[in-house]
Amino acid sequence: MSRLSLEALTLAQGGRTVLENISGTFEDGAITALVGANGAGKSTLIQAIMGLLSPLSGQVHCSMPKERRAWLPQQLALDLTFPMSVEELMLSGCWPTHGTFKRYGPQDYRRMHTIMQRLGLSGLAHRPLGELSGGQRQRALLGRTLMQEAELLLLDEPFANVDTHTVEILCDTLREMASAGATVIVVLHDMEQLAQLANCVLLLAGGHGQWVEPETLLERHHAPARRHAHAPFISLNLPDVPPCSTY
Amino acid sequence: MLDLLTTLDAWLVAPLTDYAFMRRALVGGLALSLAAPPLGVFLMLRGMSLVGDAMAHAVLPGVALGFVLAGFSLPAMSLGGLVAGLLVAGLAGSVSRMTGHREDSAMASFYLISLALGVMLVSLRGSSVDLTHVLFGSILAIDDTALWLIASVASATLLVMALIFRVLVVECLDPLFLRGQGIRGGLVHGVFLGLMVLNLTAGFQTLGTLMAVGLMMLPATTARFWSQRLEGLIGLAILIAMVSSTGGLLVSYHLGLPSGPCIILVAGIAYLASALCGHHGSLLARLRRRATPLETDENTCTP
Numbered sequence: 001m002s003r004l005s006l007e008a009l010t011l012a013q014g015g016r017t018v019l020e021n022i023s024g025t026f027e028d029g030a031i032t033a034l035v036g037a038n039g040a041g042k043s044t045l046i047q048a049i050m051g052l053l054s055p056l057s058g059q060v061h062c063s064m065p066k067e068r069r070a071w072l073p074q075q076l077a078l079d080l081t082f083p084m085s086v087e088e089l090m091l092s093g094c095w096p097t098h099g100t101f102k103r104y105g106p107q108d109y110r111r112m113h114t115i116m117q118r119l120g121l122s123g124l125a126h127r128p129l130g131e132l133s134g135g136q137r138q139r140a141l142l143g144r145t146l147m148q149e150a151e152l153l154l155l156d157e158p159f160a161n162v163d164t165h166t167v168e169i170l171c172d173t174l175r176e177m178a179s180a181g182a183t184v185i186v187v188l189h190d191m192e193q194l195a196q197l198a199n200c201v202l203l204l205a206g207g208h209g210q211w212v213e214p215e216t217l218l219e220r221h222h223a224p225a226r227r228h229a230h231a232p233f234i235s236l237n238l239p240d241v242p243p244c245s246t247y
Numbered sequence: 248m249l250d251l252l253t254t255l256d257a258w259l260v261a262p263l264t265d266y267a268f269m270r271r272a273l274v275g276g277l278a279l280s281l282a283a284p285p286l287g288v289f290l291m292l293r294g295m296s297l298v299g300d301a302m303a304h305a306v307l308p309g310v311a312l313g314f315v316l317a318g319f320s321l322p323a324m325s326l327g328g329l330v331a332g333l334l335v336a337g338l339a340g341s342v343s344r345m346t347g348h349r350e351d352s353a354m355a356s357f358y359l360i361s362l363a364l365g366v367m368l369v370s371l372r373g374s375s376v377d378l379t380h381v382l383f384g385s386i387l388a389i390d391d392t393a394l395w396l397i398a399s400v401a402s403a404t405l406l407v408m409a410l411i412f413r414v415l416v417v418e419c420l421d422p423l424f425l426r427g428q429g430i431r432g433g434l435v436h437g438v439f440l441g442l443m444v445l446n447l448t449a450g451f452q453t454l455g456t457l458m459a460v461g462l463m464m465l466p467a468t469t470a471r472f473w474s475q476r477l478e479g480l481i482g483l484a485i486l487i488a489m490v491s492s493t494g495g496l497l498v499s500y501h502l503g504l505p506s507g508p509c510i511i512l513v514a515g516i517a518y519l520a521s522a523l524c525g526h527h528g529s530l531l532a533r534l535r536r537r538a539t540p541l542e543t544d545e546n547t548c549t550p
Contacts, residue, residue, distance in 0.1 A: 050426075050427050051427075052423075052426055052427065066427070066428065066429045067428055067429070069427060070427070071423060071424070071427050073421070073423050078420060078421055079292075079293075079419060079420055079421075081292070082292055082416075082419050082420045083292070083475050083476055083477050083480065084416065084420055084477070085476075088416070089420070092413075092416075092420075092424070095417070095424075095428050096428070100410070100411070100412075100413050100414050101410075101413075128475055128476075129420075144424075
């Protein structure tokens with residue numbers, strides 16, 4: 001079953017067509033890796049799925065309500081000088097149920113503490129965001145999406161500049177969310193993480209998209225993961241590989 | 248002892264008990280001190296500290312137009328200031344969205360045009376004394392109408408800030424989160440700028456158009472040296488603004504100086520003192536931090 005699909009989607013950014021005629025289905029409970037060189041249109045596609053960018057033509061069919069779609073932006077997009085604590089950030093994930101006015105209740109705090117424990121953030125509730133390490137901050141942001149009970153989760157390079165402990169926690173949590181039925185889409189650069197995490201890959205290159213199995217992609221490039229850890233797709237054209245089963 | 252009390256009474260209490268205009272000025276100043284500093288805190292945190300200054304200049308042609316058309320009438324001048332301020336904020340926002348240029352460049356352009364227009368209007372009609380009055384305010388001119396205006400603006404500001412507080416906080420940290428939730432950040436931003444213009448307009452009578460922004464920004468930037476929490480920043484900023492208003496008014500009364508600059512200078516002294524010996528990021532705090540040895544962090548250093 002699927003609650004998110006793309007139909008002949010063409011997207012433009014600043015008057016320039018970035019992606020053309022992309023179709024396909026994101027399965028519920030699957031983790032899809034979004035892969036492509038810088039400027040291939042990964043963030044543009046995420047914006048369109050979040051409903052923040054109108055397509056030039058085609059459609060995004062998404063039956064999940066807006067408030068259950070969560071986007072974990074790159075950390076650079078956040079203003080970390082703003083005096084907000086981990087607790088306040090995580091509670092802002094209650095937005096769908098609480099909006100602007102409703103008071104946070106004891107059950108919200110209980111839920112928050114459970115999530116913090118799960119993400120290894122216990123004891124940091126009152127720490128300002130600016131004093132956290134990159135990894136702790138990323139976990140706090142994921143905590144917000146858990147508070148939000150997101151059914152669709154889009155992550156833009158979540159593993160950039162974070163420690164291995166955080167990578168493990170993030171991967172485990174994403175798998176748990178997916179097995180609970182959430183649709184997870186994650187922008188990845190690292191082949192090793194792709195092999196561990198993704199059930200399916202949407203490869204973006206030259207303005208086109210192609211769905212492939214992660215194994216096929218890994219075999220095709222004979223990727224010794226560590227050698228290709230950071231920019232494995234820079235010179236990639238669409239490879240001739242069998243399509244992913246979810247297509 | 249009795250001498251001391253008499254001196255204190257003569258300095259601090261007598262001006263207020265003896266003169267109604269001082270009481271009005273104090274009430275007006277305290278009301279402004281409740282409403283303007285929270286706005287200043289958000290402006291500072293959003294890196295828009297100078298936007299308040301730009302808007303204060305932008306208000307001027309409206310005030311001047313009110314003055315040219317209706318003479319020294321507070322409602323006319325306030326209304327003019329409000330319209331001019333909102334117009335400049337709106338135009339700057341629209342031009343920035345249409346052209347993709349940064350909002351501060353659009354705002355700088357519009358406020359300069361607006362300021363030039365204002366100065367020209369005042370000089371066409373009034374004398375230089377009038378211009379000084381509009382620019383720097385005068386406590387003698389605060390009548391009941393002015394007090395009502397200031398009190399209404401302050402109440403409305405606190406109410407609206409309470410309503411949009413959570414949105415404003417989330418929008419400052421991560422605007423995309425709100426957009427994802429279907430909330431238009433631009434609308435919140437617009438309401439916020441509107442509140443700022445309202446406060447500048449309300450403040451120009453006591454402080455003058457150019458000084459009004461001082462009561463908004465200086466307490467906020469001072470509080471930054473003492474607190475790292477949002478609630479702390481807002482509470483402290485209000486307290487500093489109230490003390491500055493009261494202190495500035497008294498200094499202005501005793502030394503026969505204009506009230507606006509006196510109030511802002513008292514706040515300025517608080518800022519400089521805090522920059523020297525505040526709790527966070529001040530000169531003294533930095534020196535102290537260098538002197539303390541490395542702390543062992545129990546989370547990372549357990550053997």
